[in-house]
Amino acid sequence: xxxxxxxxxxxxxxxxxxxxxxxxxxxxxxxxxxxxxxxxxxxxxxxxxxxxxxxxxxxxxxxxxxxxxxxxxxxxxxxxxxxxxxxxx
Numbered sequence: 001x002x003x004x005x006x007x008x009x010x011x012x013x014x015x016x017x018x019x020x021x022x023x024x025x026x027x028x029x030x031x032x033x034x035x036x037x038x039x040x041x042x043x044x045x046x047x048x049x050x051x052x053x054x055x056x057x058x059x060x061x062x063x064x065x066x067x068x069x070x071x072x073x074x075x076x077x078x079x080x081x082x083x084x085x086x087x088x089x
Contacts, residue, residue, distance in 0.1 A: 001019075001022070001024040001026070001027050001028070002028045002029075002030075003015075003027075003028070003029050003030075004029075004030050004031045005029045005030070005031055005032060006031045006033070006060075007031070007032070007033040008029060008032040008033065008034075008035065008038050008039070008042065008062075008064065009033065009035045009038040010033075012038060012041065012042065015029075015042075016045060019046065025067070025068040025070070025071060026065070026066070026067055026068070026071070027049070027064075027065070027066040028063070028064070028065050028066075029063065029064045029065075030061075030062070030063050030084075031060060031061065031062065032053070032056070032061075032062035032063060032064050033056075033059060033060060033061075033062055034053070034055040034056060034061070034062035039051065039053050039064060042064070042066075046066060048068060048069050049066040049067060049068055049069065050066070050067050050069060050073065051064065051065070051066045052064070052065045052066075052067075052075055052086045052088065053065070053086065054080075054081075054082070054083065054084060054085060054086050055083060056083055056084050057083035057084055061083060061084045062084065063084055063085070063086050064086075065086050065088065067088070073088045073089065074088065074089055075087065075088055075089075076088065076089050
């Protein structure tokens with residue numbers, strides 16, 4: 001599932017409902033408007049997912065990828081700390 005959430009913090013309750021009614025093994029959000037506490041809350045709520053995120057280059061960017069724990073994946077280190085980019089292998 002790929003969504004431009006236009007603020008993860010603002011729409012988090014709706015996202016919880018959507019993901020609980022439509023289970024997906026891979027979820028990608030862009031436009032998260034990055035908030036550390038919101039990402040932590042998302043991670044705690046969906047503890048059966050590995051969650052990877054990166055802040056955007058401005059207040060409107062940011063990306064979050066959640067991969068179900070049954071799928072082996074790792075983050076590619078060479079691309080870490082680059083705004084709006086999460087690279088997984």
